[in-house]
Amino acid sequence: MEMPSTLLDKLWADHEIVRRDDGTSLMWVDRHLVHEGSHHAFAKLAARGASMAEPALTFAVVDHYAPTRGRAKIADHDIARMIATLEDNAAAHGVQIFGLHDPAQGIVHVLGPEQGLTLPGLMINCGDSHTSTHGAFGALAFGIGATEVAHVLATQTLWQRKPRAMRITFEGVLGPHVTAKDMALGWIAQLGTDGARGMAVEYAGDAVRGLSMEGRMTLCNLSIEGGARFGMVAPDAVTFDYVKGRPFAPTGAAWGAGLAAWRRLVSDRQATFDREVTIDAASIAPTLTWGTSPEQALPIDATLPQLADVPADKRPAAQAAYDYMGLTPGARLVGTPVDQVFLGSCTNGRIEDLRAAASVLRGRKALVPGLVSPGSALVKAQAEAEGLDRVFADAGLDWVSSGCSMCVGMNGDLVGAGKRCASSTNRNFRGRQGQGARTHLMSPAMVAAAAVTGVLSDVREVVR
Amino acid sequence: MAGWTHHTGRAVHLPLANVDTDQLIPARFMSVPRSEGYGSYLMHDLRRDAAGNLTPAFPLNRATDASVLIAGRNFGSGSSREAAVYALVDAGFRAVFAPSFGDIFASNAVNNGLLPAVLDAQGLTAVQEALTQQADCVVDLEACQLSIGAVRVPFVLEESWREKLVNGWDDIDLTLHHAPQISDYRARRAAQIWVWPKAGS
Numbered sequence: 235m236e237m238p239s240t241l242l243d244k245l246w247a248d249h250e251i252v253r254r255d256d257g258t259s260l261m262w263v264d265r266h267l268v269h270e271g272s273h274h275a276f277a278k279l280a281a282r283g284a285s286m287a288e289p290a291l292t293f294a295v296v297d298h299y300a301p302t303r304g305r306a307k308i309a310d311h312d313i314a315r316m317i318a319t320l321e322d323n324a325a326a327h328g329v330q331i332f333g334l335h336d337p338a339q340g341i342v343h344v345l346g347p348e349q350g351l352t353l354p355g356l357m358i359n360c361g362d363s364h365t366s367t368h369g370a371f372g373a374l375a376f377g378i379g380a381t382e383v384a385h386v387l388a389t390q391t392l393w394q395r396k397p398r399a400m401r402i403t404f405e406g407v408l409g410p411h412v413t414a415k416d417m418a419l420g421w422i423a424q425l426g427t428d429g430a431r432g433m434a435v436e437y438a439g440d441a442v443r444g445l446s447m448e449g450r451m452t453l454c455n456l457s458i459e460g461g462a463r464f465g466m467v468a469p470d471a472v473t474f475d476y477v478k479g480r481p482f483a484p485t486g487a488a489w490g491a492g493l494a495a496w497r498r499l500v501s502d503r504q505a506t507f508d509r510e511v512t513i514d515a516a517s518i519a520p521t522l523t524w525g526t527s528p529e530q531a532l533p534i535d536a537t538l539p540q541l542a543d544v545p546a547d548k549r550p551a552a553q554a555a556y557d558y559m560g561l562t563p564g565a566r567l568v569g570t571p572v573d574q575v576f577l578g579s580c581t582n583g584r585i586e587d588l589r590a591a592a593s594v595l596r597g598r599k600a601l602v603p604g605l606v607s608p609g610s611a612l613v614k615a616q617a618e619a620e621g622l623d624r625v626f627a628d629a630g631l632d633w634v635s636s637g638c639s640m641c642v643g644m645n646g647d648l649v650g651a652g653k654r655c656a657s658s659t660n661r662n663f664r665g666r667q668g669q670g671a672r673t674h675l676m677s678p679a680m681v682a683a684a685a686v687t688g689v690l691s692d693v694r695e696v697v698r
Numbered sequence: 699m700a701g702w703t704h705h706t707g708r709a710v711h712l713p714l715a716n717v718d719t720d721q722l723i724p725a726r727f728m729s730v731p732r733s734e735g736y737g738s739y740l741m742h743d744l745r746r747d748a749a750g751n752l753t754p755a756f757p758l759n760r761a762t763d764a765s766v767l768i769a770g771r772n773f774g775s776g777s778s779r780e781a782a783v784y785a786l787v788d789a790g791f792r793a794v795f796a797p798s799f800g801d802i803f804a805s806n807a808v809n810n811g812l813l814p815a816v817l818d819a820q821g822l823t824a825v826q827e828a829l830t831q832q833a834d835c836v837v838d839l840e841a842c843q844l845s846i847g848a849v850r851v852p853f854v855l856e857e858s859w860r861e862k863l864v865n866g867w868d869d870i871d872l873t874l875h876h877a878p879q880i881s882d883y884r885a886r887r888a889a890q891i892w893v894w895p896k897a898g899s
């Protein structure tokens with residue numbers, strides 16, 4: 235009889251070429267995604283005089299440095315050079331590129347799924363930690379560093395140790411206005427930023443099954459903030475419906491073969507995990523971060539912890555976070571004034587996210603300035619077809635082009651020093667959105683609620 | 699990349715947890731080619747005050763000759779930016795000791811000859827105490843041991859990573875030894891017609 239296996243076991247076995255005695259596996263890479271930041275890897279390839287092994291399996295995307303305004307003529311020389319370098323490298327190696335003016339341009343983790351490059355059962359790598367997003371399709375997807383990117387370029391393979399398997403099961407049903415973002419921030423707050431270190435997390439349970447692909451991508455995207463390099467959801471009808479008909483997705487006989495292969499991508503009933511955590515979905519409230527680490531997160535109706543109530547090993551970090559964020563222990567989160575808002579990123583820049591934010595903003599005015607950058611040009615077009623751009627503009631927010639934008643600020647979209655930003659992004663690290671910027675991570679609906687009240691607010695109260 | 703087994707240098711203690719890659723090198727410095735050197739960007743904002751002046755109290759500003767970093771939990775968490783490792787290496791660091799590391803940071807470190815060594819709680823306390831007396835230390839990759847004066851502390855390092863650091867191995871060279879297995883695998887994978895991106899899309 236065959237040993238019961240996890241989804242991770244099956245995906246791993248499908249991609250393992252060789253396993254060395256020391257336990258390291260040589261893995262086959264089905265899709266490789268590169269962006270402007272991959273210049274180091276191309277330089278390494280050039281330094282060895284090596285060529286690419288499989289140019290047809292690599293796709294280049296302009297996102298990290300993509301200007302969200304004034305694209306016709308890029309004013310900043312460094313940004314123009316970063317984009318030109320990627321274009322040059324793609325051209326030199328015969329790699330298909332989704333450039334700045336491509337009608338499908340967008341953030342790599344939004345574009346891949348949208349184009350059908352992301353499929354169940356694939357191994358997908360990118361020099362970006364949020365590559366775990368693609369695991370939402372039941373793929374083995376993880377971020378890699380520049381040396382590893384160069385290795386994939388040269389060989390289409392990667393050396394990797396198999397992670398341990400962890401399952402987080404969300405039982406029951408989410409409450410109104412509670413989203414995948416809240417599920418993710420909730421488990422990270424509970425288990426800590428190294429709660430899933432060295433693990434591949436499979437998300438399961440009714441509340442996960444009930445998520446759209448957009449929601450599943452948000453959940454898997456944030457796995458890295460809890461220390462996991464991999465996040466995954468077993469594919470089902472929701473997955474297959476999303477994939478079908480996408481430009482690069484299989485058709486005809488290949489579609490049938492794909493479906494047959496994908497249907498076995500579930501953890502066997504008897505399979506065991508190295509760690510299991512169960513969370514009651516109904517207990518999750520809209521959640522946001524208050525500090526400078528994703529684990530410093532609380533339900534919106536909470537008060538900030540007294541230092542004495544913080545575990546001793548986390549007290550210095552909490553003190554430093556209070557100082558940096560300009561917050562006081564014992565204060566309520568609700569009512570904290572914000573200076574600006576941001577909607578976008580690979581975490582929450584998809585159409586469903588924009589719809590959720592727009593449903594709160596419709597007929598209301600934002601009391602603070604804000605930027606809305608769709609995750610891709612296709613999301614932008616879809617939002618405009620639905621009139622969402624009008625909702626944002628009427629509320630007083632800036633509707634701009636797609637890219638990583640204010641998630642990381644490489645394109646110049648920055649939060650000012652000391653400014654407090656309600657943000658739909660994934661990292662509240664010091665200075666992430668700009669030197670001295672104070673970031674609160676939350677769902678798009680919660681960002682919209684902060685926009686229309688000018689303070690951190692419970693979206694459930696705002697829409698009541 | 700040259701391998702190494704022993705390193706003699708000076709250690710500096712940075713008592714902070716969750717030093718993420720955005721702290722190690724802010725994003726705005728990452729468009730620079732590596733050949734220009736990344737050392738001056740290491741913890742750029744963390745070691746300066748709001749006016750941009752170096753803070754004298756910051757440990758790395760006091761120990762400018764340090765090559766061994768003793769850090770807190772979850773060091774190098776966050777993004778995959780290998781530039782975080784370049785900044786450490788270009789600033790002269792050869793080893794980082796911490797109770798835990800961001801996964802991608804640790805593999806990036808090994809790929810650049812930088813040791814990411816795990817210390818347990820007891821070891822960390824012993825090292826901290828020893829450092830109040832002196833900063834000179836020896837890192838021994840053969841014995842997996844850090845010595846500061848008479849204090850000897852074992853550290854944990856995955857064996858495959860230890861071998862890579864000691865031998866200065868380059869993964870691409872190693873992989874090319876497996877060319878026949880790779881081409882066998884590729885042929886099997888090619889038979890699965892759904893795997894390949896639809897042509898002409």
Ligand code: SF4
Binds near residue numbers: 298364638
């Ligand atoms: S949106 Fe942010 S997290 Fe996502 S790929 Fe871009 S920079 Fe990285």
